[in-house]
Amino acid sequence: IAGITQAPTSQILAAGRRMTLRCTQDMRHNAMYWYRQDLGLGLRLIHYSNTAGTTGKGEVPDGYSVSRANTDDFPLTLASAVPSQTSVYFCASSATGSTGAGELFFGEGSRLTVL
């Protein structure tokens, strides 16, 4: 049982480079999310997708883009990485519905360092 798989688990990246973080789920959840987690701050939503083919902006979307071509995959792209994007990135998914939308299942995280 895989749940949610993220790749890479860790990456060091030069500023200005393009980077895609991959996320795949096998639970057939409709909703998927990308969060970043920084020390001393709560999880902050970057982008989300309520269903395949749709995406929306979260609290901190600038500098990031996502796509949702199918139910299982939800990649996050940094077009031109900057040091402030150094963080731990978590992909998550949830079933649809008001309460189901709150119980998130998280991937193991991708630790990104931008130099």
Add this chain to the structure above:
Amino acid sequence: GQNIDQPTEMTATEGAIVQINCTYQTSGFNGLFWYQQHAGEAPTFLSYNVLDGLEEKGRFSSFLSRSKGYSYLLLKELQMKDSASYLCAVMDSNYQLIWGAGTKLIIKP
């Protein structure tokens, strides 16, 4: 603005009881969640409260008072493996989760 407050760090003794508080101010309320996150790992779901009162699940209980904008997570019979961060999150009127910064719980023998 929307705000979730919880203590940054707490220390407790193995076998004891600890209560982690969470206060919130959000645009609407559609439920409050507690997640556990061990260092270097992903958060995992612990509990959900949408009505006032206490929800018990084994050694863990969660309480909610909507009128006070207040919740707590109660951990009984503490074990060393309970050392983790505990994240409080509130679902607002748009069904988006607003997260607290988390409470790091340190368990001492």
